[in-house]
Amino acid sequence: MANRLTKLDEEKVFKDPVHRYIHVKDGLIWELIGTAEFQRLRRIKQLGTTYLTFHGAEHSRFGHSLGVYEITRRIIDVFDDHPHWDPDERLLCLCSALLHDVGHGPFSHSFEKVFDTDHELFTRDIILGDTEINAVLKKVDPAFPKKVAEVIGKTYENKLVVSLISSQIDADRMDYLLRDAYFTGVSYGQFDLERIWRVMRPRDDQVVIKHSGMHAVEDYIMSRYQMYWQVYFHPVTRSAEVILSKILHRAKALYKAGYNFEHQPLPLLPLFNGKLSLEDFLRLDEAVFLFYFQIWQQEDDAILSDLCSRFVNRRLFKYIEFSPNTNFNLYSDLREAFKDADIDPEYYLSVDSSSDLPYDFYRPGEEEERLPIHLLMPGGGLRELSRESAVVEAISGKKRTDHKLYFPKDFITDLSINKAAKEKIRKLLKFEGGSGHA
Amino acid sequence: MANRLTKLDEEKVFKDPVHRYIHVKDGLIWELIGTAEFQRLRRIKQLGTTYLTFHGAEHSRFGHSLGVYEITRRIIDVFDDHPHWDPDERLLCLCSALLHDVGHGPFSHSFEKVFDTDHELFTRDIILGDTEINAVLKKVDPAFPKKVAEVIGKTYENKLVVSLISSQIDADRMDYLLRDAYFTGVSYGQFDLERIWRVMRPRDDQVVIKHSGMHAVEDYIMSRYQMYWQVYFHPVTRSAEVILSKILHRAKALYKAGYNFEHQPLPLLPLFNGKLSLEDFLRLDEAVFLFYFQIWQQEDDAILSDLCSRFVNRRLFKYIEFSPNTNFNLYSDLREAFKDADIDPEYYLSVDSSSDLPYDFYRPGEEEERLPIHLLMPGGGLRELSRESAVVEAISGKKRTDHKLYFPKDFITDLSINKAAKEKIRKLLKFEGGSGHA
Amino acid sequence: MANRLTKLDEEKVFKDPVHRYIHVKDGLIWELIGTAEFQRLRRIKQLGTTYLTFHGAEHSRFGHSLGVYEITRRIIDVFDDHPHWDPDERLLCLCSALLHDVGHGPFSHSFEKVFDTDHELFTRDIILGDTEINAVLKKVDPAFPKKVAEVIGKTYENKLVVSLISSQIDADRMDYLLRDAYFTGVSYGQFDLERIWRVMRPRDDQVVIKHSGMHAVEDYIMSRYQMYWQVYFHPVTRSAEVILSKILHRAKALYKAGYNFEHQPLPLLPLFNGKLSLEDFLRLDEAVFLFYFQIWQQEDDAILSDLCSRFVNRRLFKYIEFSPNTNFNLYSDLREAFKDADIDPEYYLSVDSSSDLPYDFYRPGEEEERLPIHLLMPGGGLRELSRESAVVEAISGKKRTDHKLYFPKDFITDLSINKAAKEKIRKLLKFEGGSGHA
Amino acid sequence: MANRLTKLDEEKVFKDPVHRYIHVKDGLIWELIGTAEFQRLRRIKQLGTTYLTFHGAEHSRFGHSLGVYEITRRIIDVFDDHPHWDPDERLLCLCSALLHDVGHGPFSHSFEKVFDTDHELFTRDIILGDTEINAVLKKVDPAFPKKVAEVIGKTYENKLVVSLISSQIDADRMDYLLRDAYFTGVSYGQFDLERIWRVMRPRDDQVVIKHSGMHAVEDYIMSRYQMYWQVYFHPVTRSAEVILSKILHRAKALYKAGYNFEHQPLPLLPLFNGKLSLEDFLRLDEAVFLFYFQIWQQEDDAILSDLCSRFVNRRLFKYIEFSPNTNFNLYSDLREAFKDADIDPEYYLSVDSSSDLPYDFYRPGEEEERLPIHLLMPGGGLRELSRESAVVEAISGKKRTDHKLYFPKDFITDLSINKAAKEKIRKLLKFEGGSGHA
DSSP: OHHHHHEEEEEEEEEETTTEEEEEEEHHHHHHHTSHHHHGGGGSBTTGGGGGTSTTOOOBHHHHHHHHHHHHHHHHHHHTTOTTOOGGGHHHHHHHHHHTTTTOOTTHHHHHHHHTOOHHHHHHHHHHSSSHHHHHHHTTOTTHHHHHHHHHTTOOSOHHHHHHHSSTTOHHHHHHHHHHHHHHTOSTTOOOHHHHHHHEEEOSSSEEEEGGGHHHHHHHHHHHHHHIIIIITOHHHHHHHHHHHHHHHHHHHHHHTTOOOSSOOGGGHHHHTTOOOHHHHHHOOHHHHHHHHHHHTTSSOHHHHHHHHHHHTTOOOEEEEOOTTTOHHHHHHHHHHHHHTTOOHHHHOEEEEGGGOSSSSOOTTHHHHSOOOEEEOTTSOEEEHHHHOHHHHHHTTOOOOOEEEEEOHHHHHOOSSSHHHHHHHHHHHTTOOOOOOO | OHHHHHEEEEEEEEEETTTEEEEEEEHHHHHHHTSHHHHGGGGSBTTGGGGGTSTTOOOBHHHHHHHHHHHHHHHHHHHTTOTTOOGGGHHHHHHHHHHTTTTOOTTHHHHHHHHTOOHHHHHHHHHHSSSHHHHHHHTTOTTHHHHHHHHHTTOOSOHHHHHHHSSTTOHHHHHHHHHHHHHHTOSTTOOOHHHHHHHEEEOSSSEEEEGGGHHHHHHHHHHHHHHIIIIITOHHHHHHHHHHHHHHHHHHHHHHTTOOOSSOOGGGHHHHTTOOOHHHHHHOOHHHHHHHHHHHTTSSOHHHHHHHHHHHTTOOOEEEEOOTTTOTTHHHHHHHHHHHTTOOHHHHOEEEEGGGOSSSSOOTTHHHHSOOOEEEOTTSOEEEHHHHOHHHHHHTTOOOOOEEEEEOHHHHHOOSSSHHHHHHHHHHHTTOOOOOOO | OHHHHTEEEEEEEEEETTTEEEEEEEHHHHHHHTSHHHHGGGGSBTTGGGGGTSTTOOOBHHHHHHHHHHHHHHHHHHHTTOTTOOGGGHHHHHHHHHHTTTTOOTTHHHHHHHHTOOHHHHHHHHHHSSSHHHHHHHTTOTTHHHHHHHHHTTOOSOHHHHHHHSSTTOHHHHHHHHHHHHHHTOSTTOOOHHHHHHHEEEOSSSEEEEGGGHHHHHHHHHHHHHHIIIIITOHHHHHHHHHHHHHHHHHHHHHHTTOOOSSOOGGGHHHHTTOOOHHHHHHOOHHHHHHHHHHHTTSSOHHHHHHHHHHHTTOOOEEEEOOTTTOHHHHHHHHHHHHHTTOOHHHHOEEEEGGGOSSSSOOTTHHHHSOOOEEEOTTSOEEEHHHHOHHHHHHTTOOOOOEEEEEOHHHHHOOSSSHHHHHHHHHHHTTOOOOOOO | OHHHHHEEEEEEEEEETTTEEEEEEEHHHHHHHTSHHHHGGGGSBTTGGGGGTSTTOOOBHHHHHHHHHHHHHHHHHHHTTOTTOOGGGHHHHHHHHHHTTTTOOTTHHHHHHHHTOOHHHHHHHHHHSSSHHHHHHHTTOTTHHHHHHHHHTTOOSOHHHHHHHSSTTOHHHHHHHHHHHHHHTOSTTOOOHHHHHHHEEEOSSSEEEEGGGHHHHHHHHHHHHHHIIIIITOHHHHHHHHHHHHHHHHHHHHHHTTOOOSSOOGGGHHHHTTOOOHHHHHHOOHHHHHHHHHHHTTSSOHHHHHHHHHHHTTOOOEEEEOOTTTOHHHHHHHHHHHHHTTOOHHHHOEEEEGGGOSSSSOOTTHHHHSOOOEEEOTTSOEEEHHHHOHHHHHHTTOOOOOEEEEEOHHHHHOOSSSHHHHHHHHHHHTTOOOOOOO
């Protein structure tokens, strides 16, 4: 009944560079998009600091969320009269797709690491708490918000619905690969989305892929692989992320130590105090952080000021490749040498490993939680993808880790003070590697 | 000599979605890109509030500036050994192309209108003042910054150089049409850039187009026409722009009236006081404004708070078509009716005409200043484009103006108070027209 | 009932570069595609001799016919539950769309002109005659083939159905503009097809366009304008077409004169005799003509041999612009001069005017027969497009004609014989204009 | 000196859908394109029978040859002042790139297999024999044709030049992957061509790839892998190829047996006699074959007539997967059963293995002859690609073979005669597998 009630008189469309048009036929979806909490996603970049490497990557989570909704809508259209598909789940799927990222904070990865928060909890709070989104969802049914939260939290009983939103080949991933490729301008993220959504079939507890679509899925898997290593884990992006984390650390540490900020960062205090209410959280967006980074360039604290200036003006850290297993003394030797040179290694020397890297796209342990991709064979049986595809088999399960050591090369190049100590650092670093805009 | 001195050992590239790659071979260009003033362009959107209509339009002036540089570079490559072309002007063209927008403030159009500033003066100040950009440019020659400022200011003696950057078919326009089409996702902005840059030829005082390229230029002109009316002058974007202007007006008026802001907007005070130094200006970016819009939602002043909430949460004004010539009483009648209903027409009733609209793409009087496009005929003579092209002739010179009256429909729909006065407004407005996301 | 009976168990798809996928759900459509008469379209190029100018234009009428079907299918999907739309017409529309070009012969324009045939009559014959297509269509209903023929012949009583296939903005034109742009590689043919098909609405006797889609239609009209003048009427293509016509003329004239061909062109004799049965016609494809052009290079007749060699090896005629009104003596003077130089003007001097040009895209008198485009205004009324759109108004009704005089420049450049006569020709021609590959 | 002599006054361009424009600056190249032997490539499809599976694949070897030339030109432009590069080799490279496929016959693979010819020998003959191409090349230097033939034949002493045209990542492959993907409309063939050509560097005896371009090369390798299995080895294409071979076999066998053709296939007789002169060969194009296939449908010989009708009207053979190792009796059992059913297995039962398949893209033994791809490491050393790239390592060296058994399913389904024998065949075949348009 909810479906019927909420049908719009006239379909609404959003022009979208990735999917051409995003179509909204349900009043409920239209209202959700209009809520303050959803509009807030316009002020949070999809790829955090990646725009400092790929200047086109300035797109926000708003467009991505619409995209995930749209892909889900198209998949469900294909399911329409399939016996395994319950049409009553339609609206639940669409809402979950639209709202799956609504709890993300600005520069999500660094934010969560420094302040020990979890975007999944905020997503849940936004859906279930006293918000405009909750009010809209309750119009369907008082129990509806909880269902949406369960689908996003992967605990909903109908696992088929869950797998549409979270699996190895879900609407989320398909949208972000295509979208991030589009905005960065790289050619790697391309795959045949239409082919994939047309060969998706519902089964008891998961979405499976008709065997004839295997090659399109292979192509998608390869796109993912390339995008991770060439875009998401790009060393220059990670340099910006390191600096961002250090700024947040420093500001929090200063606050805890009673430092007197020239501009008291009122909206950030609940964060520093570890007492962030939902209301506080919803006021945070990237503008708030960028505002303080801008302002803090004039703060007295030399470290905070320097780090902010680096971030704002894109004067990033350089890096060298670093193998913790073979160079295990290097890091501690460098820390000592940095101290001798009066450069605080806490803020100016950082190991960054790609396996615990930015964004929510990939985290250790995550893959295991996700269902593998199953092919629907001509005879009707299922077969796990890597058993059919030589390419996927070759790639899958091979965890690749990349460690880099980041530091401000300019500090060490400038030998006007602490010359001897800096020479020692230079010797340890051998000044291999490098960086650049792109 | 400057050219040789600044040649990079290895070409640098930026991945760009519009031009595939942007190539930097000159150390000078590389250094300019790295300056704080140029990096600041990352924090200013290319299309102001357009992202509230076309969600993809979140791109900044940074990428556009690189794009204008790149197109200019490619055009000049074709000129290379042409007798009309002086290779010593190469670096001047490239720097001018790169820096032509460097003086733009956040939400440039509203900003300039409310605070009576001029981005062209700021551009000049940034190039000639005590800035990193000035320091880099002076490495070429102490007189070089002044030349760059003159080219951008259109007063440089070599008009051929000026026409590359500012004319009816300059690198600036060609980049923004393609780029804005790419990011919004509309198909109208497409034209054959490569064809055009390859048929451009230098003449004494302007760039002309080989006759065989006429159709490509027609296509470019049509793209411009379509982009203006479908993207740049979109009524929903203008609604957001109206609200933005009203916020700035209100904040300034409150400050002038001695209002006590809960959060004193320190970085904006020089603006309110009309005493904006170059240093003050350079600290302003969109994050600063978005930060205050966010914060001011909690201010006591009901108008400021309401307007900010509308902007932040995208609850825009609706509009009706309005013809000042035939409806000349409507506006004053409505102002009276608004007052009767206790709705301040100063902030809640606004006429917006497309000819004095957003962005620097088009302004009354601008076209006249720009050289017409000349075709280089097979015999060697020149001929003005519209004399050869029926399509261009049909379009050119026909100024089209569009007036709309913006107002908060929700205020008038809610009849709980001032019922009679609001009914009168509703009658005057007839509630024609509408709005929507896109 | 027909619809239900013919529904395929599993949708079939064709990969198509223009529409990504072409979807076939009806067994009837699938069977029609498999008929010999439809497969024959693979052996007839969509753009005749255009591949000699744009080497990418080697695509056949087969893909175009599928494309027209696909666009029609998508439009009808939008009509689905519209009160003005009769779902029983669906299959009729799809079949008519698919088959609308089935009577085209090889190099259709020259073919028809020289042999005085009409592809519309052949289309009718194929649908109603003793063919595989007729047998498939009759499965729906014995009267069904006649209906299909009537829709294509524009005499069907439901004019709404006719307008889908033949109007100023029908599925045929939309497909060929996009397809021909794709294969030639030009950028002019682009417009937003999806936008247009989504704003099409059925009315009593025609398809109309929602007013909000006006700009997309403007863009389509401009694409058409550009494609005609830059691709379809390209002077080099017309040169090839001139030679082609001359070959056919010569071969027919020789046959009529009792010339003894070394290879008797058996499949062409019915054509030369003016007694072409449907069976004879269906055996003709481009391979047949290209085979004889190849072979005839060795014929004794110097003119036939030379013309064939020119066509096969792309040694085309050059041209000059020619204005019949002001240069009315030029043509007759040239004919005399050609005769003096022993060059037969019947075959080596030809005026080609773009208004009686190749292909079935445009013919004098055609536009008038087609319904103008109507916009569906917000209030529900209709308004003819050019009254709303300044661009369309500027272009419409302005017939543009282009006359060129084609001749073999090499014959005249070679002065070894008939020097004086040739000098006279050269003087008359002034050797203006030129040609080239592209 | 040759370079200078042949420079055109004005650059010529071809519009190309893949590379946007193909630029010709050398008179020599322009003249080569105009020769009869090069124009002949317009009449030979790039992908043989693939158009019967992917209807867009109707493009000829002409465009591909221009594309290989263009990529080579762009690579060489990057080499320009590199110490390892000898600018005197420029024109040789360009000519070799342009002419590398000039000896291909119609439906090259089947043609060569049935008539035991070799396109490489014809290429050599065309370059060195009495042809227009030879005459043009000799203008550079009497020894120049021989050099071109050596480069194409891979025997030229400067292996760097050879590797541009023939290696694992040569201009030939890069063009065909992109071009075939474009015309078929599949998304798999995409990779970043511009990135690759910009990171190519000349070394003593090969072109190497800067390490920073490794990911672009990975992407290219994956594109190749996908294109082979999804386009080049598509089972439906192979079905058409099987029928084509059988037609040629049958026609030759009939001729040898003294069969009296209604239309004597004069141009094919030298082929049947095994005495094909260069002149004979150059007259063969696809139109010649398609002409006879068309005509032969009316021949008395039932097998020839049936096979031709299948090819012309696309009534292809069906197939089952076939594993020669495990089913080694199946083939011989089927042959017997076919004979019992009066179906000649020589023409109606065929094993096709993808490793000895169509086109010149891949042949057993070929890879070994080609140099592996080497990366130029930051330190200056070389490293073979698969040692650096996990993806390439996973794929390389794994030969994949695919065997299919083709047969006319309709013959066996029709049980009106030889019912028992046909039932036996059906049992043996189990009627697994299938076919379809795409």
